[in-house]
Amino acid sequence: MNAHAQPDSSPLGRPLDRVDGPLKVTGQARYAGEFNEGGLLYGSVVSSTIARGRVLSIDGAAAEAVPGVQLVLTHLNRPRLAADDDSYEDMDSAEGSAIRPLFNDRVLYSGQPLALVVADNLEIARHAASLVTIEYAAEAHQTDLVAALDQAHAAPAELPEPRGDAEAALLGAALSIELEYALPIEHHNPMEPHASTVLYQDDGSLLIYDKTQGPQNSQQYVQHVFLLDKEKVRILAPFVGGAFGSGLRPQYQLPLAVMAALVLKRSVRVTLTRQQMFTFGYRPRMLQRLRLGCTANGTLQAITHDAFAQTSRFEDFTEHVVEWSGMLYHCDNVRLGYQMVPLDVFTPLDMRAPGATEGVFALECAMDELACAAAIDPLQLRLLNFADTNQNEGKPYSSKELRACYAQGAERFGWDRRSMEPRSMRDGHQLVGWGMATGVWEAMQNPASARAALAADGTLTVSSATTDIGTGTYTVMTQIAAAAMGLPVEQVEFKLGDSSLPTAPLQGGSFTVSSVGTAVQQACTALQGKLFEVAQRLPQSPFAGAVLEQVEFVDGQLRLRESPETALAIAEVLAASGPLEAQADAKPDEKRDKFATATHSAVFVEVKVDEALGSIQVSRVVSAIAAGRVVNPKMARNQILGGVVWGIGMALQEETQIDHNLGRYMNHSLAEYHIPVNADIHDIEVIFVEENDDVVNALGSKGVGEIGIVGVASAVANAIYHATGKRIRELPITLDKLL
């Protein structure tokens, strides 16, 4: 699995157990809403019940009369807040004006926080919050994407220029299809609800445990919105109970808890309820129209792909939805379009493989339909139109082992035993269907910093302000640092989740290993330089005439590559020098510029559909992944498994439904918003194909958080077509749509 030659002892590529595993299985890992302190106050949020209008009055008298209530906070008695849009911007902002919680009387969506009741304990806060009455001047609202399609405007996104002449090519194509796909709203629903515990310090500064994918993002936000000095705000996030994008922007429990803490000069916690987890970002509802044209033998001649996505009235949320259709297959005539439809809803938010999940779904279903129309095996159609370069960018790939994904995935799945005809395979009263799809995601790298420090006892502590949202960051960074310094992993600790640590980008987009991992590696390299300098200056140093390039760090020693017996223990050097530390600020290498960089996958799915009942079971999945070097196969596999489970949920279950009369969600609970449970998930096999890449970063690693979900829902939909002969172009595919 290792792309690069490593000494046998290197921890890179090993299936190390999670270093934070023992804390998690014993209940000792603490999440944002679990830091207790004597005298801590609890906030309960009162949410708007209308989708658009104004607050005429808020009556908090009954709540205030409840013994134990400390404060009913509204837009009328809140502390001073910044009044400019810039202050509310964060690292994942959408285009427009971010919401300002409790800023004024405007109601912009149903579920908007309008008051916070703060009390001595949770029960009192919750009870008192139910006593707050709000009078509104309601205005007409619109929450239905389809009804408002005529109000669409071009998305503020840079799309690839059209190439060739798609319209002419479609007219001239031997075969062409035109299709429309509909995707519903989905909510992230991490198991841990969003929470912020603000610990008010004696000097008036704030120590905040926040559920976030970027402690420095929350830090800046609080600093700017509340006009505070930088050193007055520190954010900690040692553990995050799942996020999937929901922690990429500061969510409203954070400013609400801070407001209460500043007003009362007390420590305050605000934890959202599961229902309130549906009152901020989500994957947007979307319509997509595709037209594909090909020659009689299946060679693609034209692609047009137009997406219409909902957004809020205050921000235009964009993601990369249609770009994939210009790069996944070779095609010389392509036109892409992306429109926004503003509604009286909250702004959508990045959610696991944002954009690709939706766009590739449509493209990969359409490719299956084209294969059927042309009577070609769906896998053959993909191979026939394989893209060796990224035509959107006009660049070759730094690496692209997608062919190996197709080959190994198909082999493991037994794809060659598939019959072409729909409804041609069965297992008793169940119709069996086999479908496949391609997945793709960008392999990005962002600037990041890390610090590496060797203590006198030889333990290495490496740190960066990233987070571990279940991705295995603690473990993987420990491995990268241990490998770089030639130390056993037990001697290495990685620190994260603290805004005061060296700068890290948001934990998201599958770029953490690439970005922070590179910084960790470079910090260790810098530390090696310092160790070597000291080693050279030791009396009778064996390295006196050597240069750093001749030295390697292995098994707790520095030694000459050419004559390994010339060695010195790191501990010996430290005994002379005392503790040493170094910091590195890593940037993407310029050599990336000439290349397109991406991860790829091939997903093969078997479904069984009960002929009489229409119930669907995804009985088997093979996901073959090309993501460069895998640092920890155990954790990487787990990421892919999770992505596949998400894809199955997307295909068959997930949908947040709105009652458009009220402009409000109807199924905002885990009983009614369905996600896969244990019994919904069957065999999933993950293959990592070998992919060498010395361009993406020095690790050769591309990240695996997103690629696992991309393509899965289309493979399921295609398998359902193969089983039943029915094309369902609207997710989720529930049994009522099949019968």
Place this chain on the structure above:
Amino acid sequence: MSATSLREGRSDPAAHSISLVLNGQPRQLDVLPWTTVLDLLREQLDLTGSKKGCDHGQCGACTVLLDGKRVNACLTLAVMLDGRDLTTIEGLANGDQLHPLQEAFVRHDAFQCGYCTPGQICSAVGLAREGRAQSRDEISELMSGNLCRCGAYNNILDAIEEALPATRGEGGA
């Protein structure tokens, strides 16, 4: 992180005095009639290992063992603990010696974020006691009250399948 001076409703006339065995230790507590076991554990006793994913009995993150049976702590009132034996995730390990299920969860990487994990493990301990799950499919079915949004289900099954015999052997809790 301190558990000191957290309210246990002592001064409140509505409070009830209960005695229970909590993670092997006899405890006397004053609890309010509307307080759930989950809020008692998390907010008053600083035992935050039991998680709140929904507060409505819909996710299983709060699963604890009441007299050895798995229950949703969010749907159980604290006053009902009088005279009972309650085990939470904090009470499963024997000092530094992890429970076989805890060990198996680490070895099989049966979690990602870890937020559903205490509930999964307590639920699996309860499952072992019920003596019903004989096959992988049955384990899967009977563990379906414990949601994992990270989607670690295959690994959860591997861990439970492996540790179930050892868990049964020691009487389940």
